Amino acid sequence: MNAVSTLSAAALAERIFGTVGGLTRDDPGVSRESFGAGESRAMEAVAAIAAELGLACETDAYKNLWMRLPEDARAAPPVILGSHLDSVPHGGNFDGLAGVAAAMMALARYRGRAAEAPPLRALALRGEESAWYGKAYLGSLALTGKLGGEALALRHRDGHGTLGGAMAMLGIDTEAIRAGKPLLAPGDAAAYLELHIEQGPVMTARGWPVTAVTGIRGNLRHNAVRCTGEAGHSGAVPRWLRKDAVLAVAELLSRMDEHWRVLLQMGMDLVMTSGICTTSPDSHAVSVIPGEVRFSLEIRSQDAATMERFYDLVREECRAVEKSRGVAFTFDTRIDTAPATMDPAWIARLQAASLRLGSPLETIPSGAGHDAAVFANAGIPAAMVFVRNENGSHNPHEAMDIADFLKGVDLLTEAVRTV
Numbered sequence: 001m002n003a004v005s006t007l008s009a010a011a012l013a014e015r016i017f018g019t020v021g022g023l024t025r026d027d028p029g030v031s032r033e034s035f036g037a038g039e040s041r042a043m044e045a046v047a048a049i050a051a052e053l054g055l056a057c058e059t060d061a062y063k064n065l066w067m068r069l070p071e072d073a074r075a076a077p078p079v080i081l082g083s084h085l086d087s088v089p090h091g092g093n094f095d096g097l098a099g100v101a102a103a104m105m106a107l108a109r110y111r112g113r114a115a116e117a118p119p120l121r122a123l124a125l126r127g128e129e130s131a132w133y134g135k136a137y138l139g140s141l142a143l144t145g146k147l148g149g150e151a152l153a154l155r156h157r158d159g160h161g162t163l164g165g166a167m168a169m170l171g172i173d174t175e176a177i178r179a180g181k182p183l184l185a186p187g188d189a190a191a192y193l194e195l196h197i198e199q200g201p202v203m204t205a206r207g208w209p210v211t212a213v214t215g216i217r218g219n220l221r222h223n224a225v226r227c228t229g230e231a232g233h234s235g236a237v238p239r240w241l242r243k244d245a246v247l248a249v250a251e252l253l254s255r256m257d258e259h260w261r262v263l264l265q266m267g268m269d270l271v272m273t274s275g276i277c278t279t280s281p282d283s284h285a286v287s288v289i290p291g292e293v294r295f296s297l298e299i300r301s302q303d304a305a306t307m308e309r310f311y312d313l314v315r316e317e318c319r320a321v322e323k324s325r326g327v328a329f330t331f332d333t334r335i336d337t338a339p340a341t342m343d344p345a346w347i348a349r350l351q352a353a354s355l356r357l358g359s360p361l362e363t364i365p366s367g368a369g370h371d372a373a374v375f376a377n378a379g380i381p382a383a384m385v386f387v388r389n390e391n392g393s394h395n396p397h398e399a400m401d402i403a404d405f406l407k408g409v410d411l412l413t414e415a416v417r418t419v
């Protein structure tokens, strides 16, 4: 027996998080760039530990990592346990990696008794985070043949290079992606199960260590909307002759904030964010009327129709502000990420497994996006287990207890045992 396979579950978890976190440290936090160096280092480290655990590893044509029990040669569609290995810049170590670690550990628990579980695969996906190329779920969309050629032209956050270029550097055949060649069709998998840290504050507030997820919010985005007005001397141009881009964007966003409030009162699920909003550092000055503002716009909801309705309101209000303030709004490519419902039968299975382990399982919706949404929308039954996590996510201060994580691993292991 080698060292890793004799570790306790807690020590093994610490080993996985410590090794991958250490190799991708980028203070503060970790950086595992989608289809980039940090993500590849994480992939290699995970594959090395999986091999030590006695799991068989394979990399697919789109460079995702698959792990299985070496003795499991059954042809039946497997249950896939997985998550992603990329992170946002200076992100936390558990976002994504927790799900991959859980998948490996659940799989390893069936070593020598593969017949007790359905055919299982652990999957480490690339490119889930939208922080690098402005679009989420790149790896799982490619896997299911839905990424499409347009995404290959998406520019890296630093303005240099494209997603297609980064993929080609890894040896991925981008023509296959452009052609929408899936590596996984709906009938190829019995289910996709993903463990993930919660990225909001609800579970900590409620005292729930693990939960099952009911659905995943989709989003509709523009990474860069441009509002063009007219620059001028701040002292010399009177109000009635101004075309102030900052005031125009401020008015647009306050109008949308009011629509948002009303739609929430009507019971709709909706959030709106303009996370980037800036005048140009090259030309802005205290004494210059801002002639241009660039801002991002993101709308999220569990309901596609609600997002569409709110988006129509955005475009309508843009036209109104253009008229009243003499500015022009120019929108870049709209990026849509569909919402998804988790599979009720798998939620019930997780709840039954939790009861067998001694406690009931609460359910919550996911405000953040996850690869499970892509699998669900591709016709593969999908479900998620959330693990309590303090201090939010997409920042270096994520705080997941290993004891909570191991409860999640136990739950996954038990849920697949009874299929």
Ligand SMILES: [Zn+2]
Residues within 6 Å of the ligand: 084, 095, 096, 128, 196
């Ligand atoms: Zn994640």
